[in-house]
Amino acid sequence: xxxxxxxxxxxxxxxxxxxxxxxxxxxxxxxxxxxxxxxxxxxxxxxxxxxxxxxxxxxxxxxxxxxxxxxxxxxxxxxxxxxxxxxxxxxxxxxxxxxxxxxxxxxxxxxxxxxxxxxxxxxxxxxxxxxxxxxxxxxxxxxxxxxxxxxxxxxxxxxxxxxxxxxxxxxxxxxxxxxxxxxxxxxxxxxxxxxxxxxxxxxxxxxxxxxxxxxxxxxxxxxxxxxxxxxxxxxxxxxxxxxxxxxxxxxxxxxxxxxxxxxxxxxxxxxxxxxxxxxxxxxxxxxxxxxxxxxxxxxxxxxxxxxxxxxxxxxxxxxxxxxxxxxxxxxxxxxxxxxxxxxxxxxxxxxxxxxxxxxxxxxxxxxxxxxxxxxxxxxxxxxxxxxxxxxxxxxxxxxxxxxxxxxxxxxxxxxxxxxxxxxxxxxxxxxxxxxxxxxxxxxxxxxxxxxxxxxxxxxxxxxxxxxxxxxxxxxxxxxxxxxxxxxxxxxxxxxxxxxxx
Numbered sequence: 001x002x003x004x005x006x007x008x009x010x011x012x013x014x015x016x017x018x019x020x021x022x023x024x025x026x027x028x029x030x031x032x033x034x035x036x037x038x039x040x041x042x043x044x045x046x047x048x049x050x051x052x053x054x055x056x057x058x059x060x061x062x063x064x065x066x067x068x069x070x071x072x073x074x075x076x077x078x079x080x081x082x083x084x085x086x087x088x089x090x091x092x093x094x095x096x097x098x099x100x101x102x103x104x105x106x107x108x109x110x111x112x113x114x115x116x117x118x119x120x121x122x123x124x125x126x127x128x129x130x131x132x133x134x135x136x137x138x139x140x141x142x143x144x145x146x147x148x149x150x151x152x153x154x155x156x157x158x159x160x161x162x163x164x165x166x167x168x169x170x171x172x173x174x175x176x177x178x179x180x181x182x183x184x185x186x187x188x189x190x191x192x193x194x195x196x197x198x199x200x201x202x203x204x205x206x207x208x209x210x211x212x213x214x215x216x217x218x219x220x221x222x223x224x225x226x227x228x229x230x231x232x233x234x235x236x237x238x239x240x241x242x243x244x245x246x247x248x249x250x251x252x253x254x255x256x257x258x259x260x261x262x263x264x265x266x267x268x269x270x271x272x273x274x275x276x277x278x279x280x281x282x283x284x285x286x287x288x289x290x291x292x293x294x295x296x297x298x299x300x301x302x303x304x305x306x307x308x309x310x311x312x313x314x315x316x317x318x319x320x321x322x323x324x325x326x327x328x329x330x331x332x333x334x335x336x337x338x339x340x341x342x343x344x345x346x347x348x349x350x351x352x353x354x355x356x357x358x359x360x361x362x363x364x365x366x367x368x369x370x371x372x373x374x375x376x377x378x379x380x381x382x383x384x385x386x387x388x389x390x391x392x393x394x395x396x397x398x399x400x401x402x403x404x405x406x407x408x409x410x411x412x413x414x415x416x417x418x419x420x421x422x423x424x425x426x427x428x429x430x431x432x433x434x435x436x437x438x439x440x441x442x443x444x445x446x447x448x449x450x451x452x453x454x455x456x457x458x459x460x461x462x463x464x465x466x467x468x469x470x471x472x473x474x475x476x477x478x479x480x481x482x483x484x485x486x487x488x489x490x491x492x493x494x495x496x497x498x499x500x501x
Contacts, residue, residue: 150445243395
């Protein structure tokens with residue numbers, strides 16, 4: 001079965017949208033890409049730039065259609081917001097990659113002086129092969145296009161598993177990929193857990209996943225059976241520390257605005273805010289005012305993406321209330337509406353570890369606020385827990401700031417704003433520990449999807465093998481023992497240890 005016939009078969013859906021590919025169809029798509037990769041030399045810089053240009057055209061020439069599809073999938077997201085978040089937001093990274101690609105591809109000579117000693121070495125970045133990308137539903141377009149661009153810049157072929165939750169956008173994306181790319185270059189599919197499981201089990205040369213830690217663990221386990229390296233972009237309960245010197249009104253405004261980005265359905269959203277105890281009430285009041293303004297604008301209270309997530313969020317709030325938490329409502333008396341999946345923003349205080357809300361990533365219009373007296377209290381709370389994808393600090397970078405950053409692990413940080421560090425293309429973006437592994441954006445994405453291959457040319461009069469192959473001469477033994485003795489002496493001197501007799 002050819003790649004084109006497999007793609008046509010997958011696309012032959014009824015009125016409900018695209019059909020889900022079988023494991024056999026996925027393998028056929030993968031095999032076709034692997035065969036195409038192995039039968040050709042790595043793509044030139046011109047070919048890679050052409051692929052990036054086609055990716056840019058796929059986004060820009062269909063921006064209005066994607067905006068409408070995303071609005072239909074989410075039920076609340078204005079088309080303009082979708083075009084900013086899922087299209088404009090990734091174009092800067094793609095353009096930077098295109099502009100600098102030639103320099104990144106050039107081989108380097110790490111230690112030029114070695115050539116004078118008879119050893120010449122170079123390092124080149126070579127493509128990996130076939131890269132798999134599994135995208136999330138919260139920013140379904142941008143968060144598959146950006147890693148795909150990095151993989152294409154690296155000279156790879158790309159298979160994308162698009163989220164089935166945003167099915168209208170998935171259908172449009174899959175159709176447009178087929179228009180702009182040969183399926184041996186880039187192909188895309190969608191489907192539920194069965195498709196995701198089969199996709200993760202393919203013997204890719206690299207697998208990139210964005211989503212929850214629970215699903216990420218399953219993806220990594222499946223990839224591990226083939227020793228496939230993975231990059232995991234996960235999430236966590238991103239903390240915010242408000243320093244006593246911060247402007248409370250301005251800080252509360254920015255934090256609540258960020259909490260309600262995409263209805264709180266963003267892995268970089270602030271989730272747990274630590275506020276000085278004497279300013280906690282002022283912060284909550286200011287944050288609720290901002291939430292009220294947003295919630296009463298066009299569209300009303302936030303709409304979450306589907307029924308399952310709506311029920312999950314309502315259950316989190318019900319559990320917190322039942323166990324003694326205080327829930328501050330931006331729109332008092334306005335109950336969650338199951339028919340429209342709309343939930344008015346709330347702030348939760350007085351929570352404790354027995355509540356579900358303290359252990360789960362919320363991913364919705366709910367902000368947690370915890371008063372604190374000293375930075376040590378904050379550190380003691382956060383340091384033993386899973387490392388979040390991001391952390392935020394509002395206020396001066398003082399001694400408390402330094403204490404926090406030195407003792408708490410997190411993927412990246414923005415000071416006095418939210419998520420800005422993820423918007424700078426030259427910076428590495430990624431999590432640590434439970435929030436992910438590996439980085440991308442800019443050069444870091446190119447490096448993720450290429451292999452650093454070194455080559456050394458010898459002009460030495462003797463072979464390296466002669467030093468480790470018997471017989472070993474007495475002179476060689478003396479040289480080895482002398483090297484070890486000098487290294488030990490120097491280490492003892494640096495460490496202050498006494499010389500052994």
